[in-house]
Each structure stands twice: as C-alpha cells, then as structure tokens.
Amino acid sequence: MYLYTAQAMREADQRAVAMGYPSLLLMEAAGKQAASRLLQRFEGRAVDVLCGKGNNGGDGLVAARWLAHWGHPVRVYAAEGQTGDAAVARQALLAHGLEIAPLSAWEPAPHSVVLDALFGTGLRGPLEGFYAALVEKVNQSGLPVVAVDLPSGLPHRPHIQADLTVALAGLKNEHLFYPHRAACGRIVLESIGMPPRALHNPHLPEVLCKTSMRPLLPARPGNAHKGLVGRVLVAGGYRSYTGAPSLAALGAYRTGAGLVTVAYPADCVVNPPLEAVRLPLLEWNHADLQAVRAEAVAVGMGAAAGGVRAALAALELGKPTVLDADALHKQVLSAYVKAGLPTVLTPHPGEASRLLEIPSEQIARAPLEAAQALAERYPGLVVVLKGGPTVLAWQPQEAPLSPPLLAVNSSGNPSMATGGMGDVLSGVVAALLAAGLSAWEAARLGVYLHGLAGDLASKPGLLAHEVAEALPSAMRQLQLGGVRDFWEPC
Numbered sequence: 290m291y292l293y294t295a296q297a298m299r300e301a302d303q304r305a306v307a308m309g310y311p312s313l314l315l316m317e318a319a320g321k322q323a324a325s326r327l328l329q330r331f332e333g334r335a336v337d338v339l340c341g342k343g344n345n346g347g348d349g350l351v352a353a354r355w356l357a358h359w360g361h362p363v364r365v366y367a368a369e370g371q372t373g374d375a376a377v378a379r380q381a382l383l384a385h386g387l388e389i390a391p392l393s394a395w396e397p398a399p400h401s402v403v404l405d406a407l408f409g410t411g412l413r414g415p416l417e418g419f420y421a422a423l424v425e426k427v428n429q430s431g432l433p434v435v436a437v438d439l440p441s442g443l444p445h446r447p448h449i450q451a452d453l454t455v456a457l458a459g460l461k462n463e464h465l466f467y468p469h470r471a472a473c474g475r476i477v478l479e480s481i482g483m484p485p486r487a488l489h490n491p492h493l494p495e496v497l498c499k500t501s502m503r504p505l506l507p508a509r510p511g512n513a514h515k516g517l518v519g520r521v522l523v524a525g526g527y528r529s530y531t532g533a534p535s536l537a538a539l540g541a542y543r544t545g546a547g548l549v550t551v552a553y554p555a556d557c558v559v560n561p562p563l564e565a566v567r568l569p570l571l572e573w574n575h576a577d578l579q580a581v582r583a584e585a586v587a588v589g590m591g592a593a594a595g596g597v598r599a600a601l602a603a604l605e606l607g608k609p610t611v612l613d614a615d616a617l618h619k620q621v622l623s624a625y626v627k628a629g630l631p632t633v634l635t636p637h638p639g640e641a642s643r644l645l646e647i648p649s650e651q652i653a654r655a656p657l658e659a660a661q662a663l664a665e666r667y668p669g670l671v672v673v674l675k676g677g678p679t680v681l682a683w684q685p686q687e688a689p690l691s692p693p694l695l696a697v698n699s700s701g702n703p704s705m706a707t708g709g710m711g712d713v714l715s716g717v718v719a720a721l722l723a724a725g726l727s728a729w730e731a732a733r734l735g736v737y738l739h740g741l742a743g744d745l746a747s748k749p750g751l752l753a754h755e756v757a758e759a760l761p762s763a764m765r766q767l768q769l770g771g772v773r774d775f776w777e778p779c
C-alpha cells in the first residue's frame with residue numbers, strides 16, 4: 290500500500306475512470322461508508338452535515354442521504370454550485386425530500402455531531418474569510434467532528450480538529466505525518482471500491498503494514514541451530530553510555546539471532562545480556578573483530594569518538610552492517626558506499642542534520658525529503674531516518690537514475706521517545722540481516738517490528754529494554770495474523 294499526495298490520488302481517480310470505473314460509484318461508497326463510520330462511533334446524536342462545493346462536499350451529500358434513509362436525524366448545510374458527481378449527489382438528496390440550508394445558517398446544536406465535508410484533497414491554499422470563520426466556529430463548538438477524507442483546511446491553518454477521519458481510497462501524507470495527523474483524531478481507511486490497479490503506483494512511498502511485512506519474517510527451520518539462524522556482532526560502547534551496545538545485543542537476540550557477540554573498549558563497563566559473548570578490546574582493530582563468527586554487524590551505538598574507528602574496522606569484515614549513532618560520519622558512509630556491502634544507516638534527525646548540514650527542524654518538517662537526500666548522497670546504503678513516523682529511502686546502486694525507493698512506517702508511538710530505543714532498533718535490523726534478508730527488507734521489517742513491539746508494550750514510562758522484550762510477541766502476532774493496522778476499524 291502506498292502513501293498518496295493529493296495529486297497522486299487525483300491520478301488514481303483518473304486511472305479508475307479511464308479503466309471504465311464510474312466515479313459516481315466511488316462517491317457513493319465514500320459517502321455511505323463515512324455515514325456508517327459516523328454512526329458506529331456517535332450513534333444517537335443528530336448529525337449536521339457541512340458540505341463544500343467540490344467532490345468532498347459531494348461525499349457529504351451522499352452521507353446525509355444515507356443517514357436520513359437509515360432514519361437518523363440529519364440537517365444538511367451546503368455551498369451552492371456543485372457540478373458533476375457532486376451535483377448528482379445533491380439531486381439524489383433532494384429526491385429523498387431533504388432540505389439543504391446555506392452554510393451560513395449553521396449554528397452548533399447541543400448533542401449533535403458534525404460531519405465535515407467542506408474540503409478534501411482539492412484545497413488550494415489556506416482557508417480565509419467565511420470558510421476560515423466556519424472552521425473556527427466548528428472547532429470552538431466543542432462538538433465531536435467526523436471528517437470526510439481530511440479535516441478541512443489541512444495542510445494549512447486554520448483547519449478542522451476532528452475526532453474521527455474517514456480516509457478514502459488511500460492514506461494521504463496528512464494521515465501519517467505530524468502535526469497534521471494530530472488534527473485527524475482516529476483514522477479509518479475505507480477502500481471505497483477503487484480498483485487496485487488504479488491505486489498501484491510504485492513511485493509513491495510504501496506504507497509499511499502487516500500485509501507487506503508478514504511475508505518477510507524469516508522462517509526458522511526445524512533443524513535450526515545457533516550457527517544457522519544468524520549471528521550478530523555488536524560493536525560499540527564508551528565510558529559515557531555503556532547501555533547502548535547491551536540494548537542492541539538484546540534487540541538482536543529478541544529478534545531471533547542465534548548468537549550475539551558484543552565488542553567494546555576494555556576500559557568501559559558493559560553489561561550485555563547473559564547470553565552474549567563479550568569481547569573487550571584495547572583498541573578498535575580489524576584483526577580482533579575478524580575472529581568473531583557473525584553474519585552481520587551493528588556498529589556505533591554509544592561508541593563516542595571511537596565510532597569512526599569501530600566502523601572502519603568493521604568494514605573490513607565485509608559483512609552486512611548497520612551503522613548507528615557514532616558511526617554516522619561522512620567518511621564512514623563514503624567508505625561503505627565504495628565497499629558496496631548491504632548497509633543500513635539509522636540516523637535520528639540530529640544525526641541526519643550533521644550529515645546533510647541542514648537544521649534538524651527542517652528534517653523533522655520534511656523527513657521523506659531528508660531521507661531521500663541522504664539516499665541520493667550515499668547510493669546503495671539504506672537510510673532509516675528515525676522519528677514518529679520513521680521513514681526509509683534507498684537508491685539502489687544498480688539503478689542510479691531511477692528515483693530512490695521510499696517507505697514510511699505505520700507502527701510505533703510517542704511512548705518510544707526515550708533513551709536507548711534506537712539502540713534496540715540497530716540490533717533488530719542486524720539480526721534480520723544476519724538471518725539473510727536484504728538490506729531493504731531487513732530495514733523495513735526491522736523498523737516495523739520495533740514499532741509494533743513499542744505498540745504492544747506502550748505505556749507511560751516505557752523503557753527501551755521493555756520494547757526489546759516485546760519483540761517476540763510482535764513477531765508471533767504478525768505471523769499469526771493478530772496485528773491491526775492503525776487505520777483498521779476496531
């Protein structure tokens with residue numbers, strides 16, 4: 290499944306029509322589904338439907354018709370001047386004997402719910418004048434609001450603050466990225482019958498979800514032994530933060546690594562899991578690391594100034610590698626590009642800011658663009674730009690002229706914003722690399738599982754090792770089909 294811009298969704302709509310699928314059917318499904326989702330959540334309240342003059346308004350007119358048809362009290366307020374499908378929706382509503390009042394007549398009524406069908410993906414620029422005032426009036430009414438497709442006004446200000454948003458046909462950027470996502474409330478995605486071929490567009494970012502991630506889970510053969518399922522070398526640690534390599538080791542073990550070795554400077558106290566092999570080193574050098582039996586490496590966690598040396602020593606092992614934290618320096622990344630090894634780098638916005646030399650606020654505002662810029666700068670390396678949500682980008686070296694592949698994670702939550710969470714992720718991705726997944730597969734599945742474990746363990750005061758401990762349940766639930774994507778109805 291893909292993440293759409295307004296333009297990409299319009300193109301999908303046009304493809305559906307070109308394939309012979311009538312657009313009126315899409316509007317009918319959209320309005321009917323929005324009405325039924327509203328009733329599911331706000332049964333018993335009168336519904337005020339606010340309709341704009343475009344197709345979002347058309348969806349609202351369809352919803353109003355069905356609400357009335359099902360016997361619910363409904364008042365309709367609409368702009369004048371619908372055309373095309375929305376005009377047909379208006380006629381159909383009138384044929385049911387409903388009256389349409391002007392939008393200017395709307396006043397908040399106690400115990401009602403507002404269906405916001407003012408503007409969707411067709412909005413051009415911020416709302417002003419009458420519509421800006423209407424949106425503010427709805428927000429100030431304190432009434433619950435269900436938004437059709439998008440809270441009206443997004444991605445600009447002012448915009449509707451919704452309790453529920455019924456996304457139509459596909460998720461749009463506003464449904465996944467903050468601060469806009471916060472305006473959507475709970476999000477439910479309705480397919481509205483759009484032909485899958487019309488939605489198909491591999492140039493768009495992939496949304497990581499249970500359906501695409503489940504097939505990537507590595508199988509564990511009946512005759513498995515610890516040398517067969519993937520061994521991981523974790524290289525990191527320094528005086529200041531000795532928990533980092535230990536958490537990476539825990540993440541790797543809890544993702545199914547057969548054996549984890551933790552290499553760290555001998556003058557630092559590291560307490561890896563009991564099950565890990567310890568390798569204290571006097572200095573980061575290739576010869577000592579070479580002795581470790583491992584199919585993948587995670588390097589840089591808590592390594593401070595030793596990060597660059599550790600990463601360059603690890604490079605000579607010629608293994609698939611995760612570069613995190615203190616390994617994330619330009620000279621390291623350039624050396625890994627040259628080596629052409631399967632490599633995943635996992636910067637947070639601060640580290641990406643150092644690499645791209647742009648402010649981290651800019652990265653947080655446009656994470657997909659930042660991940661893409663890193664992927665283009667370091668072809669062949671898979672970029673995992675961590676955040677809420679984490680985004681991924683990869684420019685395959687064999688296809689330098691095509692745009693990078695992009696993905697956005699859908700799992701994870703703000704309780705994961707605590708120290709050590711990223712260290713666990715490095716171990717998870719390294720374990721998947723060691724199990725034989727490609728860098729793009731391991732990064733996508735690793736990010737998804739890590740977020741899913743965070744969702745299962747979510748609570749105030751969540752600690753990174755608790756997320757690691759939830760990884761086995763996350764994998765089992767994904768395997769057995771017990772996972773719910775956030776846009777699925779409860």
Ligand SMILES: NC(=O)C1=CN([C@@H]2O[C@H](COP(=O)(O)OP(=O)(O)OC[C@H]3O[C@@H](n4cnc5c(N)ncnc54)[C@H](O)[C@@H]3O)[C@@H](O)[C@H]2O)[C@@H](O)CC1
Pocket residue numbers: 298299301302315316319341342343344345346347348407408409410411412413414415416417420437438439457458481
């Ligand atoms: N997949 C699809 O493409 C489908 C889309 N549908 C609906 O269609 C919507 C998109 O419809 P439209 O493209 O008609 O666009 P909208 O209905 O979102 O808005 C277009 C209308 O808003 C006006 N407008 C735009 N910017 C404005 C501004 N800043 N201030 C005041 N007025 C402004 C335009 O003049 C136009 O009348 C979707 O969000 C969805 O609700 C559904 O009907 C079914 C299928």
Ligand SMILES: Nc1ncnc2c1ncn2[C@@H]1O[C@H](COP(=O)(O)OP(=O)(O)O)[C@@H](O)[C@H]1O
Pocket residue numbers: 636637675676677678679700701702703704705706707708709710711712713714739740
């Ligand atoms: N609000 C959030 N929503 C989803 N995931 C989050 C959120 N905040 C943090 N995370 C996840 O937690 C991890 C934090 O990583 P990082 O900042 O590197 O932590 P550390 O450096 O302390 O190990 C990332 O995987 C990130 O995606």
Ligand SMILES: [K+]
Pocket residue numbers: 345405406407408409436437438439440441
């Ligand atoms: K809307």
